[in-house]
Amino acid sequence: MRFASIQALRATAALLVVAHHLSDHRFVTGAAGVDIFFVVSGFVMGSVDTKPGQFILKRTIRIVPLYWATTLVLCAGALAGLFARFSFDGATLAKSLLFVPHYNAEGQIWPLAISGWTLNAEMLFYVLFATGLWNGAPRTFCAAALTGLVIAGAIFAPENAPLRFWTSAIMLEFIAGLALAGPIRLAGLGRGLSLIAVGAIGLVAAELAWHYTEALRPLVWGGPAFLIVCGALAIERAGRWPRRALAALERIGDASYSLYLTHGFVIALVHRKVGTTIAANAMAVPACLVLAFLTYYGFERPVGRMLNRLARPHPRSALELAATSTH
Numbered sequence: 001m002r003f004a005s006i007q008a009l010r011a012t013a014a015l016l017v018v019a020h021h022l023s024d025h026r027f028v029t030g031a032a033g034v035d036i037f038f039v040v041s042g043f044v045m046g047s048v049d050t051k052p053g054q055f056i057l058k059r060t061i062r063i064v065p066l067y068w069a070t071t072l073v074l075c076a077g078a079l080a081g082l083f084a085r086f087s088f089d090g091a092t093l094a095k096s097l098l099f100v101p102h103y104n105a106e107g108q109i110w111p112l113a114i115s116g117w118t119l120n121a122e123m124l125f126y127v128l129f130a131t132g133l134w135n136g137a138p139r140t141f142c143a144a145a146l147t148g149l150v151i152a153g154a155i156f157a158p159e160n161a162p163l164r165f166w167t168s169a170i171m172l173e174f175i176a177g178l179a180l181a182g183p184i185r186l187a188g189l190g191r192g193l194s195l196i197a198v199g200a201i202g203l204v205a206a207e208l209a210w211h212y213t214e215a216l217r218p219l220v221w222g223g224p225a226f227l228i229v230c231g232a233l234a235i236e237r238a239g240r241w242p243r244r245a246l247a248a249l250e251r252i253g254d255a256s257y258s259l260y261l262t263h264g265f266v267i268a269l270v271h272r273k274v275g276t277t278i279a280a281n282a283m284a285v286p287a288c289l290v291l292a293f294l295t296y297y298g299f300e301r302p303v304g305r306m307l308n309r310l311a312r313p314h315p316r317s318a319l320e321l322a323a324t325s326t327h
């Protein structure tokens with residue numbers, strides 16, 4: 001089932017991340033768009049009922065092509081001398097393409113396409129959820145596995161990049177989304193608006209008073225993100241979601257993955273050529289959206305449709321059916 005509220009939230013999350021990067025990270029809470037993405041992802045995956053192999057295949061088709069294309073464009077640009085501060089080698093390229101967390105030259109656990117760090121978390125979530133589908137209890141298994149990983153990370157504090165990343169507290173935000181697909185199914189306009197308001201106030205308070213720590217992120221950003229997603233779903237479940245008024249936001253939500261992965265190209269270009277003024281940033285936002293829609297309609301959607309057609313089981317021909325019926 002397609003939720004208009006979820007598409008609007010995807011757009012909101014992507015635009016928050018764009019604002020975070022446009023401000024050169026001064027708008028710190030814009031990074032909470034990622035936390036909204038994780039809660040949304042937990043909800044969407046938690047609503048899935050399919051076979052494990054089919055689930056992994058569809059997720060791979062959804063995530064991999066554009067991410068690989070973005071990463072390879074970065075590498076090609078570096079080889080052409082377009083990105084003076086970007087470098088790579090075979091090992092970092094392979095780890096980035098295969099979603100293996102690793103330390104970069106600055107000591108950050110980031111892939112070559114930095115925004116792809118979230119995909120390293122998503123891919124682990126998908127693998128755990130597929131395992132849960134295989135044993136018939138995806139939400140319960142996934143929640144237990146993620147909780148265990150985070151507890152292990154808190155106890156052992158591993159320095160190994162994959163272990164440190166996959167046991168970080170932010171993984172708990174997927175569980176919050178799973179809960180919205182399971183036991184927490186609130187509905188009502190007033191209830192939904194109240195939840196969104198409290199969540200938004202929480203994010204504003206975090207911007208004004210919180211100094212970022214990784215361990216508290218699921219509470220300080222993840223908690224408000226959960227309330228906002230829960231509230232939006234409550235409004236839509238009550239049949240009161242303003243689809244017409246927020247139609248443009250929903251369209252941006254359709255292209256939110258393209259926006260998330262490509263906005264860095266535009267921001268880097270605008271800041272280099274025009275500067276970091278308010279006027280330059282105002283110019284960058286529509287440019288980011290234009291590139292996102294061009295990418296979505298020119299690459300992400302057609303490639304996804306083509307790969308889904310290729311992956312779909314082909315019906316057997318009449319000749320093959322006739323041949324097998326004689327045995």
